[in-house]
Amino acid sequence: MSAAFDPEGKPRKPGALCIGAQKAGTSWLAQMLGQHPQIWIPPFKEAQYFNHLFLPDHRQWTGWHYRNKLKEIRERHVKRNVPMPPELDAYLVDLTSRRMFHNQWYKRIFAPAPKTAMPMDFTPEYSGLPDEGVDYIHDFMPKARVIYLIRHPVDRAVSQLRMNLRRKKSAPATISEWLTAIEDPVLIERGDYASYLPRWLARFPDMLVLPFGRIARDPAAVMDQVETYLKIGPYPYSGMRNKVFANPEGLHPPPEVIAALEARLQPQLDFLADTIGPEFVEEIR
Numbered sequence: 001m002s003a004a005f006d007p008e009g010k011p012r013k014p015g016a017l018c019i020g021a022q023k024a025g026t027s028w029l030a031q032m033l034g035q036h037p038q039i040w041i042p043p044f045k046e047a048q049y050f051n052h053l054f055l056p057d058h059r060q061w062t063g064w065h066y067r068n069k070l071k072e073i074r075e076r077h078v079k080r081n082v083p084m085p086p087e088l089d090a091y092l093v094d095l096t097s098r099r100m101f102h103n104q105w106y107k108r109i110f111a112p113a114p115k116t117a118m119p120m121d122f123t124p125e126y127s128g129l130p131d132e133g134v135d136y137i138h139d140f141m142p143k144a145r146v147i148y149l150i151r152h153p154v155d156r157a158v159s160q161l162r163m164n165l166r167r168k169k170s171a172p173a174t175i176s177e178w179l180t181a182i183e184d185p186v187l188i189e190r191g192d193y194a195s196y197l198p199r200w201l202a203r204f205p206d207m208l209v210l211p212f213g214r215i216a217r218d219p220a221a222v223m224d225q226v227e228t229y230l231k232i233g234p235y236p237y238s239g240m241r242n243k244v245f246a247n248p249e250g251l252h253p254p255p256e257v258i259a260a261l262e263a264r265l266q267p268q269l270d271f272l273a274d275t276i277g278p279e280f281v282e283e284i285r
Helices: 026-033 050-054 056-060 062-079 086-097 103-109 124-128 131-140 153-168 175-181 185-189 193-203 212-217 219-230 255-275
Strands: 016-020 118-122 145-150 208-211
Touching: 016 026, 016 124, 026 118, 026 145, 026 219, 050 056, 050 124, 050 131, 056 062, 062 086, 086 103, 124 193, 131 193, 145 193, 145 219, 153 185, 153 255, 175 255, 185 255, 193 255, 208 212, 208 219, 212 219
Parallel strands: 016 118, 016 145, 145 208
Antiparallel strands: none
């Protein structure tokens, strides 16, 4: 994600994490901060380390994530007719060909960060870690800064549902089929702020919690907040109003299905209003 690359860099921990529900804006923020010379983001963006340790179901695909990203990055260079830098290739091979998912391996991910830049780990899945996982991160990186992105739980669930249906090449044809589709527990799980947010705030009380809707309304203000929180200088970002990984048209759930999701997810909105405030809730969509 970041252009700078120091092949002589030493293993180090990231100075900041960006977490949050899937489809909540972490890719947009990574694209912005990836331009900043004081921030370094790995070429595959998501380290997927702590969820591998503490969410056993994720171990089915975290190794694949790295092998697939190595393939993707190589293919991207071929497609653009740009030679793959040998130091980048060697770095990716090193991370994927030796024993993975231990603390020293995790620190090797951030070794190429220039000395003048702060490494960042953008892995939304960390938001769903159990208490012991968040404890582990706090013990391992007690001074880390954490950014948590919040999107309206219904909008987020619908966006993820549409993405999942496309991946499965499935298209519900009836209200009954749509209602069955929203029974997927992942749709609720990824936006369970009432369970996840208190765990993070208890260990990282100065965590920056950002509402998704502010990105579209005032992206410059969002970046001002982020720069202040990360203690980095201002930067003239390009593409601040570009959408990242926007869903194609089609596969819109009917009103009855939206109403069912609203009823199911209302407790999440009540929690956010009680915990952060109704003004914050107004900005999450």
